[in-house]
Amino acid sequence: xxxxxxxxxxxxxxxxxxxxxxxxxxxxxxxxxxxxxxxxxxxxxxxxxxxxxxxxxxxxxxxxxxxxxxxxxxxxxxxxxxxxxxxxxxxxxxxxxxxxxxxxxxxxxxxxxxxxxxxxxxxxxxxxxxxxxxxxxxxxxxxxxxxxxxxxxxxxxxxxxxxxxxxxxxxxxxxxxxxxxxxxxxxxxxxxxxxxxxxxxxxxxxxxxxxxxxxxxxxxxxxxxxxxxxxxxxxxxxxxxxxxxxxxxxxxxxxxxxxxxxxxxxxxxxxxxxxxxxxxxxxxxxxxxxxxxxxxxxxxxxxxxxxxxxxxxxxxxxxxxxxxxxxxxxxxxxxxxxxxxxxxxxxxxxxxxxxxxxxxxxxxxxxxxxxxxxxxxxxxxxxxxxxxxxxxxxxx
Numbered sequence: 001x002x003x004x005x006x007x008x009x010x011x012x013x014x015x016x017x018x019x020x021x022x023x024x025x026x027x028x029x030x031x032x033x034x035x036x037x038x039x040x041x042x043x044x045x046x047x048x049x050x051x052x053x054x055x056x057x058x059x060x061x062x063x064x065x066x067x068x069x070x071x072x073x074x075x076x077x078x079x080x081x082x083x084x085x086x087x088x089x090x091x092x093x094x095x096x097x098x099x100x101x102x103x104x105x106x107x108x109x110x111x112x113x114x115x116x117x118x119x120x121x122x123x124x125x126x127x128x129x130x131x132x133x134x135x136x137x138x139x140x141x142x143x144x145x146x147x148x149x150x151x152x153x154x155x156x157x158x159x160x161x162x163x164x165x166x167x168x169x170x171x172x173x174x175x176x177x178x179x180x181x182x183x184x185x186x187x188x189x190x191x192x193x194x195x196x197x198x199x200x201x202x203x204x205x206x207x208x209x210x211x212x213x214x215x216x217x218x219x220x221x222x223x224x225x226x227x228x229x230x231x232x233x234x235x236x237x238x239x240x241x242x243x244x245x246x247x248x249x250x251x252x253x254x255x256x257x258x259x260x261x262x263x264x265x266x267x268x269x270x271x272x273x274x275x276x277x278x279x280x281x282x283x284x285x286x287x288x289x290x291x292x293x294x295x296x297x298x299x300x301x302x303x304x305x306x307x308x309x310x311x312x313x314x315x316x317x318x319x320x321x322x323x324x325x326x327x328x329x330x331x332x333x334x335x336x337x338x339x340x341x342x343x344x345x346x347x348x349x350x351x352x353x354x355x356x357x358x359x360x361x362x363x364x365x366x367x368x369x370x371x372x373x374x375x376x377x378x379x380x381x382x383x384x385x386x387x388x389x390x391x392x393x394x395x396x
Contacts (some may be wrong), residue, residue: 259306
């Protein structure tokens with residue numbers, strides 16, 4: 001199996017391709033924007049484009065990927081080493097202003113996505129495309145792997161009544177696209193006014209691949225995804241951002257564990273979870289009773305009992321279903337000690353955060369009503385989406 005070359009790797013190696021970009025350059029990137037040799041894109045761009053490389057942009061969590069949580073904004077500043085402005089697209093605005101874009105001819109996007117709808121980088125990209133639809137700026141996406149593969153699709157399609165910055169478009173939870181394909185999907189199906197878009201494809205990436213198959217270095221794309229393995233638990237554990245339960249932020253295993261001070265982990269597993277898992281017929285994972293202490297964020301400095309999700313077979317594991325199952329069981333186990341987080345969440349001051357995360361209010365009612373796992377099939381209507389995906393796939 002050959003090592004995958006990202007869009008950045010392809011650009012760095014192809015002199016003829018570099019010569020296609022003869023104007024002024026901007027770059028939207030973050031901590032994970034490195035080539036296969038672990039050299040950051042900013043350093044490569046200085047080598048390739050010299051003084052024509054003029055501006056940097058950062059998404060949520062910042063250019064340096066050090067800002068922790070939702071609604072923690074990052075500032076604009078001048079980079080002390082690169083001597084150029086760094087504009088935050090998670091600040092007083094999530095849409096680049098005319099002033100930010102002034103003087104740029106080619107704006108490159110090099111962001112590592114996680115393949116899940118509730119992750120904001122794809123929406124930073126689509127807002128950028130919409131902003132540039134009436135501008136003479138070329139947007140170039142340097143494509144990167146979908147770390148949880150480009151085949152498996154799972155979860156409900158977003159109800160646009162619950163549209164937010166963690167869900168702008170009618171896609172399922174596990175969407176099966178690379179970030180380059182998201183850009184193509186956006187231009188073909190979600191907007192009328194098109195931007196000047198180019199996608200620089202990866203080499204040797206195949207749809208079945210998980211990140212570990214690529215042989216590329218994993219660098220955290222956001223502060224709580226330090227391990228590539230966490231991308232497989234993320235579609236399950238991100239749901240708990242809508243509750244008072246800890247999803248492990250403030251520990252060394254964020255977004256792989258879930259817990260609360262009122263949970264006794266072994267009795268919870270034996271008396272509730274083990275039978276529920278058996279009835280669900282869900283496979284490809286093990287749940288391990290654990291105790292942990294968050295040092296910050298929800299339940300900070302309180303000893304929590306809970307579980308850790310261990311993925312044992314990525315081909316059969318269904319993270320969205322596992323997350324919904326855990327939510328249902330924890331809601332009824334904790335009873336009065338369970339609570340939903342109240343607004344605001346991702347700048348939405350009216351709707352319940354759990355409904356924004358789920359992209360519907362029906363799943364919250366499914367949890368409260370203690371409905372069956374089989375009923376989750378009723379929330380998935382993926383036929384139209386799959387047809388759209390088949391139409392824009394660039395890795396066949």
